[in-house]
Amino acid sequence: MSGISVGTHGNHHYLADKKSDVTKVDQVTDQALAKPNNWVSFTLQTPDGLSERKFQVKAVRQKDVPSGYKVEVRRNSVAGKIRHAFSLIFSSLKFCQADRQLGHFSQDLFSRYTFSQVAIEKSSMYLKPAIEHLFNAAQISQASQPFIDDHGHHVVMAPSQVIDKLNAQPDSKEPMAVVFDLDNTLYTEGDYDGSQTEKHTKSLDPELPSKLKTFRQKFPNAKLVVITQSPFMAKGLVESKLAHCGYEQGTFDVINTKGDPDFKVENGRSPANKGERFLAIAAKEKVRSNWSPQRVFFFDDTEGHLDDLKKASDELSAQFEGYHVQSSHHFVEHKRQKIPSLDNGPNLTKPELAKLTVTEELMAGNLKPEQLHRYRMLRR
Structure with missing residues (x-):
């Protein structure tokens, strides 16, 4: 070897x-x-x-x-x-x-x-429904600390681990932005029964709402921002899902959905990616309250979006920390890949995922090598 x-x-x-x-x-x-x-x-x-x-x-x-x-x-x-x-x-x-x-x-x-x-x-000594392999608050708190991967981003099990560290720092009026993706970052992607309601949405970080309350008290000049790929026409559903997962109205200063007409870049053009969307948000906050971030923390489950936010932060001369969130990957892949334990290995529909009973060993074994590595580095 x-x-x-x-x-x-x-x-x-x-x-x-x-x-x-x-x-x-x-x-x-x-x-x-x-x-x-x-x-x-x-x-x-x-x-x-x-x-x-x-x-x-x-x-x-x-x-x-x-x-x-x-x-x-x-x-x-x-x-x-x-x-x-x-x-x-x-x-x-x-x-x-x-x-x-x-x-x-x-x-x-x-x-x-x-x-x-x-x-x-x-x-894996016990079979569980696939959706119950989501980490609870205790398991998240036990997860290994973030590490830096080849893209230069921090890889973390869930955002609350980072917010905990920030909350342990002295109070500060430093202007900073803490930016979150939603699907597969704060809550599960879509509903297991396929319906367009918040009823079956699962929180991926159950303790984060309370930790953000503490964060707000310690850092009054920070902005909590959501930038999601969910379309503008689904903003009501996004807000319902956040409420279902314990986030009170007003937790976030900005909830930016894709295609939001209130946020444009130069020449009135719609932003092309999450980085440009963040620049549009920062520009609007600069005009509204003369606020501009000195530090940017961004949590997303997709590396490309992290790269886009880093580029935007560089344009703002803001220090950037990107966090590649992993809490959903070990079960989400069941919807995207074939399951070796099932006859003919069909791709699972959402209702099938909700009924599937497996061990965590099977779930982890279904990950691609780079995903399995991140899971190995964080699960404990």
């Missing part, structure tokens, strides 16, 4: 080839869990692609941690000795520093994969 390829984005490392690397990391994690307290060898390809580094990982049984395991990583004993000898000869502090960074990355990577596999295995 060739080495696990690693890339860098700034000071952050990430898996460079999700299609093959996720399988490799899963296999090494399986071996470590199958032989607890024993070292398992693996190889990393360096970010420049020119060399490899040999490491070992060990899953140590430990009762006082939620997963039941503590994960340790070290340089392969033989390779480490050889490399240490070279470092003494050439005083190669830079080489040692690079190895330490790869070691820290490996420690975090295999810890997250181990916690995920253990959590999914425990959950």
Whole structure:
């Protein structure tokens, strides 16, 4: 098995080839869990692609941690000795520093994969309706902290994890924008029975409404904004779904639906993407109250939209933090891909999804490699 390829984005490392690397990391994690307290060898390809580094990982049984395991990583004993000898000869502090960074990355990577596999295995002892695999508030709070992926965005299980961190900061009058997508970010995409009502909409982040109340008190000059792909003609339904999920009227300063005639860009043109829509919102707020954001936080389940908001924030000279939200991905894909456990593997309709009984292991196994990686990195 060739080495696990690693890339860098700034000071952050990430898996460079999700299609093959996720399988490799899963296999090494399986071996470590199958032989607890024993070292398992693996190889990393360096970010420049020119060399490899040999490491070992060990899953140590430990009762006082939620997963039941503590994960340790070290340089392969033989390779480490050889490399240490070279470092003494050439005083190669830079080489040692690079190895330490790869070691820290490996420690975090295999810890997250181990916690995920253990959590999914425990959950999969019981069959559940597919829609009950949505995370509740307790599971979201237990999720691993965000990490930075190859696009440079933070990957997070749910927005409330980030709002919690902001709420822990001192009160401030800093002008900032906290922007949310809706479908597959704050609530489920569409209704399971196919009807156009809010009745079957499920909240993906049940504690967020109360956390946003605290946020408003601490940051009075912040704007809470919704930018959704739902059409303008469905704005009433959007507001009903938000209310159904616990968001009071007035929680958000702006609810921008696609095609909203109140927000235009230059020459009266309709915005082409979420980035332009945010620029139109910012321009209107600038005229209305002389408000312009110094920081922008954006939560969406689609990388392209995150890229568009980053570009818009750069135009406003605002610091940007993009968060790729993952809470819905492990069950949403049932509607888009074939289910291997069903005869002929048909794509599921919404009513079929509502009736489907599965384990989380099957749900996670139905994800594409890059989606499974994000799920592994966050589920615990």
